[in-house]
Amino acid sequence: MSLSSNAPPSSAADAAPLHPIYAELVTQLAADLSAVTSEPALRTVHARYLGKDGEIRKRLAEALRAAPGPEKRTIGQAGNTALSRGEELFAARLNALHDAARGADLARSVDVTLPGRRTRLGGLHLLTQVRRELESIFAEIGFVVASGPQVESEFYNFEALAMPDDHPARDMQDTFYLQSPPLPGSTGGRLVLRTHTSPVQIRTMLAQPPPVRIIAPGKVYRKDDDPTHSPMFNQIEGLVVDDGVSFADLKGTLLYFARRFFGPSVDIRLRPSFFPFTEPSAEVDVTCVFCQQKGCRLCKGTGYIEILGCGMVDTAVFAHVDAERQRRGLPPAYDPENVSGFAFGMGIDRMAMLRYGVNDLRLLFAGDARFTQMFR
Template sequence: MTMSDQPIPSLTGWTEAELDAAFAALMREVESSAAALDATSAEAVEAFRLHWLGRKQGRLKAVSDAWLKAAPVEAKKLLGQRFNALKAQVEARLDDASSASSASALDAEAIDITLPGRARRLGAEHPLIKTLNEIVSIFQRMGYSVGVGPEVETDYYNFESLNFPPNHPARDTQDTLVVAQQERKPLRDRLLMRTHTSPVQIRTMEQQPPPVRIVIPGKVHRNDAADATHSPIFHQVEGLCVDTNITFSDLKGTLDHAMKELFGTSVKTRFFPSFFPFTEPSADVQISCPFCGGKGCRKCKHSGWIELLGCGMVDPAVFGFVQQKQPGYDPKKISGFAFGMGVDRIAMMKYGISDIGLLYGGDQRFLEQFG
């Protein structure tokens, strides 16, 4: 490609005819250099751009210095109009050349579709997430919807509305992770990391009248020292069922079915009296050891039974808190049950994991076992 390096000639006059002739010569020069341009070469396209549009030595810069600056005031408008038309012509030819250069580069890098594909390694669900999803899906098949809520909660939703008295040990910072500098707020408005997913039960009941059937998976936080069986972060799945004529028999039937779905049809359940501030009566639930069939082994401490979750009938006092925003929860007309289980412990049982820290360490060698 050859491009003219001749200096810009001086204008002999400033009439429209003289200006038309001068700019027509430059436009022919643009067309000539564009026609000779090798548009498949990115270097040639860049050379064309610098030749015409270069900020220091480009031809248009030379035209501006030689003609525009020397033009009398009355000719500047005519010169400006023709200069802009010339610049537009240069940019149009540059766009054409750039498009051709890009198309050529794509052709050079075209994919050969006849080559065999490269297989992508598929990931696998983390054992915690896999267990959590399995539990949730069991209750979804029973007609439960999934509820979610914030991990940073107020004292009201985490404790007060769930019938925890003001002096309950769970409110102490030895058990609960609280947000700093909350002392000036009323106790019910102070922020903390939720210690269970139960606040979602209250929030759900406040937002919709009965009947309610929800299962609540999520991350919770407690001020526990990390060891083989404890972690300051762990996961829970809780459930809530509220309607007319809900009885403890419904609770037992629901959990018995869920445990059989989770661990196999041979698993049995049994209930022992317990205490939780938000349920009355309350119970701990044990399942027959799915590893030894109830005969006794190390995993069940040779008892044949494993304690797995807590449950109970919703305390009428809890409905009393909800009634402040949702009058439909009259404890004289409705009843309900709630339950909760630790996902981490169930995952450790199902997959033979001895240290809860392995679930959070991110060690790929450990996680690859579940791929």
């Protein structure tokens, strides 16, 4: 809003010429008025020129005193004209300031009458949701959650799991080594970003005697990068060690899991396989939930989808654990004559992809809100 929408201050000054005694004072008043931008300052200017002891009245009194008798009337009238001209200038400037303030008020970008903005609640990432679901399914049958460090020594990540330096399985887990020296007091070996969560199994068995019934979820690292492999992914592994644990227990546990996670109608099938730390070992497939085994793109026409690997814990693993327990002054507790156990492991990411039909693993890690918001 422009200040000129009201009569500009100069319009009054431009009216009939003032008596020379007052003209200069009123011109100064007009200049001072237009120089101020606040109402208090404006009123100070008013008092200085137009007040009871203001400049114009002082000039009037001086002029009256000095003037010869016949001129006193003219000078008095001219003084009153000057005063009322000054008041007009003051009123115009006051109006202009009010208009400017109102204009600024209307031009504010914040409209305080609009309803408030709702705070948007966040949600759990799909992987967190699936991990929690997996944890709770296994908790139903007595498993507790265990965790361990993502930077591991070769001992925990490989050797204790029956994968010595020259073992060919280590090539399949071509990994990320750290340049730092081994941790003080550790069993040795270089430091590595763990390639599976299995080191948590070793740590648990070193820390406690049987019975053991844990699941270990967490991030693991391998040198892979394509639509179905990422250098970092999430695994969840299970370990059960007790007196008289059998392969039937393993199969029953996995069937329970598969039906809780994929639905009560699914079945599982075990295929012989190899892992360095289990013997015998198996890959586990679940009947395809997308085509009811008629064959589809997701099961590649086979009616089955691979979901995890598993097996009975290799006695060599127990031997490594007991040797390390003895080295630490702990009593041996994992004599294969007395205990047996099974282990299994699966990708949390893969479970999420299968369950929700996500076709590119990298979507799970990209942090794109358009994707993550689909699973709120």
